[in-house]
Amino acid sequence: MASLRALRLSALTRVNSPVSRLVARTYSTKWLGRRLRCEHVLDSRHSAYQAAESLIGLKERLAELIPEKQEEVKWVKKELGAKVLGEVTVDQAYGGMRGIKGMIWEGSVLDADEGIQFHGYTIPDCQKKLPAADGGEEPLPEGLFWLLVTGEIPTKEQVKLVSTEWAARSALPSFVEELIDRCPNTLHPMSQFALAVTALQHESTFAKAYAAGTNKSKYWDSTYEDSMDLIAKLPNIAGRIYRNVFKDGKVPTIDMDKDYSYNLSKLLGYSDNKDFVELIRLYLTIHSDHEGGNVSAHTGIVSLEAATFYVCDSDSLFPTIPQTHLVGSALSDPYLSFAAGLNGLAGPLHGLANQEVLRWIIHMKDELGSTEVSDEQIKEYIWKTLKGGQVVPGYGHAVLRKTDPRYTAQREFALKHLPTDPMFKLVSQLYNIVPGVLNEHGKTKNPWPNVDAHSGVLLQYYGLVEQDYYTVLFGVSRSLGVLAQLIWDRALGMPLERPKSYSTAHIKKMFANK
Numbered sequence: 137m138a139s140l141r142a143l144r145l146s147a148l149t150r151v152n153s154p155v156s157r158l159v160a161r162t163y164s165t166k167w168l169g170r171r172l173r174c175e176h177v178l179d180s181r182h183s184a185y186q187a188a189e190s191l192i193g194l195k196e197r198l199a200e201l202i203p204e205k206q207e208e209v210k211w212v213k214k215e216l217g218a219k220v221l222g223e224v225t226v227d228q229a230y231g232g233m234r235g236i237k238g239m240i241w242e243g244s245v246l247d248a249d250e251g252i253q254f255h256g257y258t259i260p261d262c263q264k265k266l267p268a269a270d271g272g273e274e275p276l277p278e279g280l281f282w283l284l285v286t287g288e289i290p291t292k293e294q295v296k297l298v299s300t301e302w303a304a305r306s307a308l309p310s311f312v313e314e315l316i317d318r319c320p321n322t323l324h325p326m327s328q329f330a331l332a333v334t335a336l337q338h339e340s341t342f343a344k345a346y347a348a349g350t351n352k353s354k355y356w357d358s359t360y361e362d363s364m365d366l367i368a369k370l371p372n373i374a375g376r377i378y379r380n381v382f383k384d385g386k387v388p389t390i391d392m393d394k395d396y397s398y399n400l401s402k403l404l405g406y407s408d409n410k411d412f413v414e415l416i417r418l419y420l421t422i423h424s425d426h427e428g429g430n431v432s433a434h435t436g437i438v439s440l441e442a443a444t445f446y447v448c449d450s451d452s453l454f455p456t457i458p459q460t461h462l463v464g465s466a467l468s469d470p471y472l473s474f475a476a477g478l479n480g481l482a483g484p485l486h487g488l489a490n491q492e493v494l495r496w497i498i499h500m501k502d503e504l505g506s507t508e509v510s511d512e513q514i515k516e517y518i519w520k521t522l523k524g525g526q527v528v529p530g531y532g533h534a535v536l537r538k539t540d541p542r543y544t545a546q547r548e549f550a551l552k553h554l555p556t557d558p559m560f561k562l563v564s565q566l567y568n569i570v571p572g573v574l575n576e577h578g579k580t581k582n583p584w585p586n587v588d589a590h591s592g593v594l595l596q597y598y599g600l601v602e603q604d605y606y607t608v609l610f611g612v613s614r615s616l617g618v619l620a621q622l623i624w625d626r627a628l629g630m631p632l633e634r635p636k637s638y639s640t641a642h643i644k645k646m647f648a649n650k
């Protein structure tokens with residue numbers, strides 16, 4: 137712990153901007169408080185400092201918003217608590233709970249046709265409205281995090297505050313570095329990722345506050361601190377895993393004046409390419425959140441209050457059941473909760489699909505002997521996949537019924553930056569062919585591409601060709617959505633999640649003679 141503090145202090149000492157000093161002043165731990173008084177004296181000579189002084193930091197803004205939101209939720213529960221959100225059929229109980237409305241998720245809502253909206257802002261809205269880096273065009277994920285937490289579009293200065301704060305909190309404890317270094321290269325990067333995040337739990341402010349008997353009205357504060365620390369440390373974890381597994385194991389240092397995506401790119405070894413850094417900004421923004429029911433969000437951190445569930449039979453009406461979070465709802469701290477989410481993301485029907493897509497395309501290219509293949513050859517390859525009892529990776533979605541706007545955003549990036557890349561052309565050709573084949577196959581409810589159908593081809597273009605690694609980047613991004621929600625779960629006092637289950641025998645008994 138002492139060494140971590142030293143690292144944090146040295147990190148802050150290297151930061152030399154008015155914004156970073158404001159960040160430092162808003163840190164809540166005692167040791168930082170002492171440091172800040174020092175910084176304050178130094179700062180008073182800075183003319184730009186006065187401008188930063190008037191900035192409202194993320195935690196301060198959150199603290200302002202929490203009482204309003206608590207009142208709003210109290211009102212909704214009182215006035216609307218008995219309203220019915222939907223019914224549950226036996227098919228849904230066997231069908232992965234598709235379409236059951238039983239969860240509250242504040243940051244984003246997924247529309248089957250329009251795609252994801254973050255507090256009402258679509259991906260194109262975010263691309264237009266969220267601040268970009270100097271000289272860049274893509275939204276900074278720091279801004280998206282601000283939006284997820286507050287529901288508000290931040291200013292460029294506020295985004296800079298978050299960048300500086302994340303850089304200042306980025307150092308890993310040495311035992312976590314050693315833990316990653318000791319993993320065999322054959323351990324999947326996602327397993328290493330979840331392992332390192334679990335180990336970071338050693339640092340949890342929330343766990344310590346809970347053990348010390350903190351009043352539950354204050355849980356959000358330590359959850360916020362943990363979430364900011366955890367997000368800040370992810371580039372160092374992700375970079376270390378990449379360097380160990382695929383490179384020479386030497387990990388560069390975080391640049392305290394740069395944004396989160398630049399630093400992640402630097403740790404991976406690609407920050408010299410400004411287009412790659414832009415891609416990472418876009419990538420981290422669009423993979424961040426996809427409402428609450430997806431596996432990584434639901435596993436890690438889920439919440440619901442006051443929905444009414446019933447099987448379609450009047451005798452089996454349940455009373456209102458308080459629904460909740462999963463791992464996070466047990467008051468597991470953000471590290472444990474997010475590690476659980478990462479393990480869910482590592483499944484091939486979820487986040488691992490992005491590695492599967494590129495593998496599938498490369499296999500097709502190898503089998504057909506070229507990237508110049510006819511539509512007929514591609515159709516045959518797709519049918520071979522389907523007849524082999526496999527899914528076409530990157531296509532289909534449990535909620536979406538149109539092309540995923542996250543796919544479209546990546547396609548537009550490709551059209552701008554790599555229009556003649558043979559692999560991109562192949563991805564475009566697939567876009568024209570796969571939906572028709574899936575429709576003919578007749579099973580898939582949504583034959584259109586999802587986010588994973590495009591991400592790999594962009595990364596490989598810039599040299600990041602190690603497909604096994606792709607889901608780690610997805611995981612870094614997903615932290616933004618699930619941790620923003622966990623902070624709110626704590627602020628709103630969401631209860632332990634405990635839906636009701638039945639056995640097949642019980643279902644049969646319930647409906648016998650009906």
Ligand SMILES: CC(C)(COP(=O)(O)OP(=O)(O)OC[C@H]1O[C@@H](n2cnc3c(N)ncnc32)[C@H](O)[C@@H]1OP(=O)(O)O)[C@@H](O)C(=O)NCCC(=O)NCCS
Pocket residue numbers: 234484485486487489522526527528529530531532533534535579580581582586587588
């Ligand atoms: C995402 C996914 C898991 C959603 O599953 P879902 O909600 O059950 O989808 P559907 O209701 O359309 O599934 C109905 C049937 O079509 C099949 N199907 C769905 N997408 C398919 C695809 N891309 N290729 C082949 N078959 C598919 C399902 O496996 C299911 O078959 P079954 O009845 O034999 O079990 C599914 O579309 C899929 O496996 N896609 C490929 C993996 C992927 O890209 N995952 C990333 C998602 S962001």
